[in-house]
Amino acid sequence: MIGGAETGGGDDRADLVVVSVNQQVCIGAGQCEMHEEATFLLDEDTGIAAVVGHAMLARDRARKVMDTCPSQAISITETAP
Amino acid sequence: MIEAPIDLHAASSFQSGIPHEAFATMRETPGLTWSPASNGTRGFWSVTRYDDLVTVSRDPETYSSGVGHIQIYDIDEDALEARASMIDMDPPIHTRLRRIISSAFTPRHVQGYRQAIQIRVANCLDQLEREGGGNWVDIVAKPIPIGVICDLMGVPEPDHDFLIELTDYLVAGTGTEPLEPNAYGNTTDLRLLPFNSPAAWAMSQYATTLADQRRRVPADDLITKLIEAEIDGDRLTTDEFANFFRLMIFAGNETTRSSMAHLALYLHQFPEAFTALRQDPSKLAAVTEEVIRYSSAILYFRRTVTTPTVLSGTELHVGDKVVMWYSAANFDETQFPHPHEFRTDRPITSPHAAFGGGGAHFCLGASLARLEIAELISALIDRDISFASTGEPTFVESNFVNGIEILEVTL
Numbered sequence: 001m002i003g004g005a006e007t008g009g010g011d012d013r014a015d016l017v018v019v020s021v022n023q024q025v026c027i028g029a030g031q032c033e034m035h036e037e038a039t040f041l042l043d044e045d046t047g048i049a050a051v052v053g054h055a056m057l058a059r060d061r062a063r064k065v066m067d068t069c070p071s072q073a074i075s076i077t078e079t080a081p
Numbered sequence: 082m083i084e085a086p087i088d089l090h091a092a093s094s095f096q097s098g099i100p101h102e103a104f105a106t107m108r109e110t111p112g113l114t115w116s117p118a119s120n121g122t123r124g125f126w127s128v129t130r131y132d133d134l135v136t137v138s139r140d141p142e143t144y145s146s147g148v149g150h151i152q153i154y155d156i157d158e159d160a161l162e163a164r165a166s167m168i169d170m171d172p173p174i175h176t177r178l179r180r181i182i183s184s185a186f187t188p189r190h191v192q193g194y195r196q197a198i199q200i201r202v203a204n205c206l207d208q209l210e211r212e213g214g215g216n217w218v219d220i221v222a223k224p225i226p227i228g229v230i231c232d233l234m235g236v237p238e239p240d241h242d243f244l245i246e247l248t249d250y251l252v253a254g255t256g257t258e259p260l261e262p263n264a265y266g267n268t269t270d271l272r273l274l275p276f277n278s279p280a281a282w283a284m285s286q287y288a289t290t291l292a293d294q295r296r297r298v299p300a301d302d303l304i305t306k307l308i309e310a311e312i313d314g315d316r317l318t319t320d321e322f323a324n325f326f327r328l329m330i331f332a333g334n335e336t337t338r339s340s341m342a343h344l345a346l347y348l349h350q351f352p353e354a355f356t357a358l359r360q361d362p363s364k365l366a367a368v369t370e371e372v373i374r375y376s377s378a379i380l381y382f383r384r385t386v387t388t389p390t391v392l393s394g395t396e397l398h399v400g401d402k403v404v405m406w407y408s409a410a411n412f413d414e415t416q417f418p419h420p421h422e423f424r425t426d427r428p429i430t431s432p433h434a435a436f437g438g439g440g441a442h443f444c445l446g447a448s449l450a451r452l453e454i455a456e457l458i459s460a461l462i463d464r465d466i467s468f469a470s471t472g473e474p475t476f477v478e479s480n481f482v483n484g485i486e487i488l489e490v491t492l
Contacts, residue, residue, distance in 0.1 A: 024173075025441070027176065027179060028183040028186075029443055030187035047180065070436070072440070
């Protein structure tokens, strides 16, 4: 765990985490896509979320979007190198 | 074992709306509060604190939706099976059913209905203004949501009133007003019908007829999606489809209606909030959420304990009924400071429980409900509609829904 990541500010790179979606649990509520559309995308047909691109977010934003997921399908998997 | 201060089995306990005083007492009482058996319905535990409710909601393995009914009353196995839809199921089967239609309800998809919603809102408000007022529920709160969900499902416009009539009887079934058992030509034992109501039978018949039509001529609607869907290579049975249809019509109709009905009260009771909104349109989302929280359209849902556990210091045994009172948790001051204030500054990281406490059953229609209510609020602001007077609301007689039947307004 990167210490001091909670305080924010300073070097943003130190605060980046990788997020992932547990597709077994995802109910397609779409809150993630609504709040972080560069990171999450719901499949047109199935409505299930997936991360896009490098799936990296500032830790506080990752925490926030995790909280908005109604089925707790989002998790932080690792800190960025 | 501390007992609830009011009879939560009884619709009469809710005849003036949410029983805030009793719920406040229950929130402050350590542990869960007990409601003894009544009229053949087994007793149950009540959860009224926000944190406890979230715990229950997010643990379907311990607190199951599939093992007993999700209403307080008890029903037999066969009766449960006859009416079961995804709301009465746990993951993984719940998830597979929900996914048949969930893509139609994502925030992005829902935006596509905006114009259709605006048209319905406009028609209703035109009538209200033409008539100088009237029963807000009949003119505005009822027709908008039923119109929207019927459009989504693929129910033709001329049939909307019939479905309103049927869902009204279903809700009345949660109170005391009975239909004749053979109403609508019903011949099924009431015990096996959802809400023990012949109106449920009528709705199943109607749904089945529509399904047959869509099988012959598919359309771009949810009925078609449902009849074409396959789980493990099997299509939904007639009953499964009818139960799904009924769930959607009920859920997409009663609930939003209730919040829209209460909106008229809040417009009158909390004018500062709406003045603030007029001056700062960016507050629309916050005002919409506050309408939804404050009105808590669904008062509760029930879960059944599957493994012994302890919640908030109370020991729970297998088979215990645990009732999540969303309408109590939504006024928990530890989560919502000054809960009885209608505030436009509550943080989004403090979500209310009106769409549920989170987990797999989180309200499917949340984004749709938000959009409908937001469009209605916007239109009221744009048209500068205010009420010279509002009558006392007549609440729907139910311990399940926080509905309003009559709310006379004059412009």
